[in-house]
Amino acid sequence: MAVKYKAAGDISLLIEFENEISEKVNAKVRNLYLAIEKNCLVGVEEVIPTYRSLLINYNPLEVKGTTLIEKLKDIESRLEEMDIPKQKVVEIPTLYGGEFGPDLQFVADYNKMSAENVIKIHSQGKYLIYMLGFTPGFPYLGGMSERIATPRLNNPRIRITAGSVGIAGTQTGIYPIESPGGWRLIGRTPIKLFNPDRHPYFLLQSGDYLQFTAINETEYNLINEQVDKNQFQVNTTLL
Amino acid sequence: MDAVKIIEPGPLTTIQDTGRKGYQRYGMPVAGAMDLFSYRVANLLAGNDDNAAALEFTLQGPKMEFLHNAVIAITGAETIPIIDNKPAPLWQTIFVKKGSVLSFNGIKSGLRGYVAIRGGVEVPNVLESGSTYLRANIGGIEGRKLTSKDIIPMGDSIEGYPGNPQPYILPKDFIPRFNDTEEIRVILGPQEDLFKKESIKTFLNSEYTVTTQSDRMGYRLEGPTIRHKESPDIISDGIPLGGIQVPGHGQPIIMLADRQTTGGYTKIATVISTDLNKIAQLAPGKKIKFKSVTLEEAHDALRIQESIVNSIEKLPEAPSSKKILKLKISGEEFLVTIEPID
Numbered sequence: 001m002a003v004k005y006k007a008a009g010d011i012s013l014l015i016e017f018e019n020e021i022s023e024k025v026n027a028k029v030r031n032l033y034l035a036i037e038k039n040c041l042v043g044v045e046e047v048i049p050t051y052r053s054l055l056i057n058y059n060p061l062e063v064k065g066t067t068l069i070e071k072l073k074d075i076e077s078r079l080e081e082m083d084i085p086k087q088k089v090v091e092i093p094t095l096y097g098g099e100f101g102p103d104l105q106f107v108a109d110y111n112k113m114s115a116e117n118v119i120k121i122h123s124q125g126k127y128l129i130y131m132l133g134f135t136p137g138f139p140y141l142g143g144m145s146e147r148i149a150t151p152r153l154n155n156p157r158i159r160i161t162a163g164s165v166g167i168a169g170t171q172t173g174i175y176p177i178e179s180p181g182g183w184r185l186i187g188r189t190p191i192k193l194f195n196p197d198r199h200p201y202f203l204l205q206s207g208d209y210l211q212f213t214a215i216n217e218t219e220y221n222l223i224n225e226q227v228d229k230n231q232f233q234v235n236t237t238l239l
Numbered sequence: 240m241d242a243v244k245i246i247e248p249g250p251l252t253t254i255q256d257t258g259r260k261g262y263q264r265y266g267m268p269v270a271g272a273m274d275l276f277s278y279r280v281a282n283l284l285a286g287n288d289d290n291a292a293a294l295e296f297t298l299q300g301p302k303m304e305f306l307h308n309a310v311i312a313i314t315g316a317e318t319i320p321i322i323d324n325k326p327a328p329l330w331q332t333i334f335v336k337k338g339s340v341l342s343f344n345g346i347k348s349g350l351r352g353y354v355a356i357r358g359g360v361e362v363p364n365v366l367e368s369g370s371t372y373l374r375a376n377i378g379g380i381e382g383r384k385l386t387s388k389d390i391i392p393m394g395d396s397i398e399g400y401p402g403n404p405q406p407y408i409l410p411k412d413f414i415p416r417f418n419d420t421e422e423i424r425v426i427l428g429p430q431e432d433l434f435k436k437e438s439i440k441t442f443l444n445s446e447y448t449v450t451t452q453s454d455r456m457g458y459r460l461e462g463p464t465i466r467h468k469e470s471p472d473i474i475s476d477g478i479p480l481g482g483i484q485v486p487g488h489g490q491p492i493i494m495l496a497d498r499q500t501t502g503g504y505t506k507i508a509t510v511i512s513t514d515l516n517k518i519a520q521l522a523p524g525k526k527i528k529f530k531s532v533t534l535e536e537a538h539d540a541l542r543i544q545e546s547i548v549n550s551i552e553k554l555p556e557a558p559s560s561k562k563i564l565k566l567k568i569s570g571e572e573f574l575v576t577i578e579p580i581d
Contacts, residue, residue, distance in 0.1 A: 007428055008482065009479050010426060012509070019474065051476070055477025055479060060538045177375055
């Protein structure tokens with residue numbers, strides 16, 4: 001299927017791939033995103049990769065829209081020849097249950113299994129980070145097992161602590177900053193997905209993978225202390 | 240360090256610059272001044288670069304005391320600024336003495352005003368920007384709107400002003416006028432093909448009213464219902480500045496400075512960048528008529544606006560008795576300085 005180039009106003013361009021959420025389509029988005037970044041096109045100010053499209057913000061005083069489209073099409077046609085880095089798997093240590101995951105037992109009861117099994121299934125998966133959006137650093141993750149799928153809360157919580165790990169339907173995710181929300185909370189990570197006092201400010205990149213690893217309270221406190229001192233390094237491996 | 244003391248902040252006064260660019264891929268909204276034209280002009284008239292942090296107020300200007308001599312400029316909404324009980328001009332350089340108090344007597348037209356101060360507001364940058372983003376409590380002063388008794392630290396002000404200070408005045412023709420009904424130019428898309436054809440006509444031929452549920456994040460409008468061919472939802476994608484989302488209820492929402500970076504509602508059209516400044520000045524109850532234009536027309540409008548902004552930097556430093564006029568002779572435009580001869 002042909003890639004679509006569309007104007008999104010006079011300072012943005014939309015590049016669309018197939019109309020579906022799939023790892024295959026998202027990989028095309030990631031590859032094109034990395035290739036555009038590498039080519040440093042004149043006038044391109046920002047590239048926002050999502051499930052199946054890229055939004056390009058540009059300065060029309062620096063580059064004509066038609067010229068930019070030609071250059072982007074050229075990059076897209078040469079993607080195969082380009083050296084695209086491998087995807088990373090980022091480990092997110094998570095303390096499941098208790099006050100940190102008040103809905104863990106509900107998720108277990110709803111799916112007729114033990115809380116231990118929910119933890120096991122949840123921390124087994126490698127989740128593709130399809131995109132980041134909604135709040136600063138929030139990852140849209142794919143690939144959670146249907147076996148632990150649980151509907152959202154009827155009454156969303158007004159305040160959810162940053163780092164909370166939740167489930168909504170067949171989705172799972174992490175709240176990067178304190179916010180309201182209706183997801184079932186099963187745990188919490190001491191890792192900050194967004195920290196303006198750290199480089200890089202954002203821990204995750206779209207196109208990479210994320211894996212939860214279960215930790216106990218002692219480990220949680222230890223990591224938390226290191227995070228506060230900006231000393232904690234997350235484990236990453238290449239896929 | 241030079242500083243300004245806030246006596247009364249007004250309902251919503253924040254520190255803004257051109258915004259937090261480059262982090263939308265991580266889900267970080269841009270924020271920044273809503274009316275970028277007025278904001279940039281204020282800075283240039285105050286002798287700053289056009290991206291220095293300045294005050295943006297909504298509905299009512301702040302009352303503030305200058306703790307040092309200062310060079311300032313006030314732009315944006317048509318307000319009545321008062322400095323030490325005397326009316327002060329808009330859209331020009333103003334020299335303010337230490338201890339002076341600036342206040343505002345309401346707004347005649349428009350909604351948002353800008354106070355730029357020579358030297359710029361000195362706030363710690365968060366992700367390379369001083370802009371306040373209220374929803375994540377970052378930028379500006381502790382990520383919040385200003386309150387009374389806030390002391391706003393400034394960069395070097397009048398002491399650093401080069402030479403004998405002379406006011407810059409923006410020629411009258413360049414001063415934007417804010418109306419009760421604004422024609423807003425849009426480029427259709429990126430998802431106009433998901434709407435019924437007659438609904439595109441409805442969108443372009445009707446008046447939409449700005450509702451009270453409008454803020455720096457987005458303007459919710461009310462008017463004739465716009466219908467989708469099938470679903471109002473798409474797979475979430477990036478939201479451009481000025482993107483007009485239409486959820487299932489068929490009423491448009493214009494996404495502005497504080498918009499979230501991604502969303503799943505279909506976008507019928509996108510407001511062109513120059514006309515976002517007009518939207519920023521529309522209070523609830525005001526009306527919008529959308530007009531579809533081409534990309535070329537939008538870029539022409541942008542170039543004209545840019546030439547106005549650039550012309551400010553080139554204005555001569557004139558004594559206060561001088562007037563700068565823009566004249567048109569046989570279709571050609573001239574900037575002319577008129578001054579009395581002794």
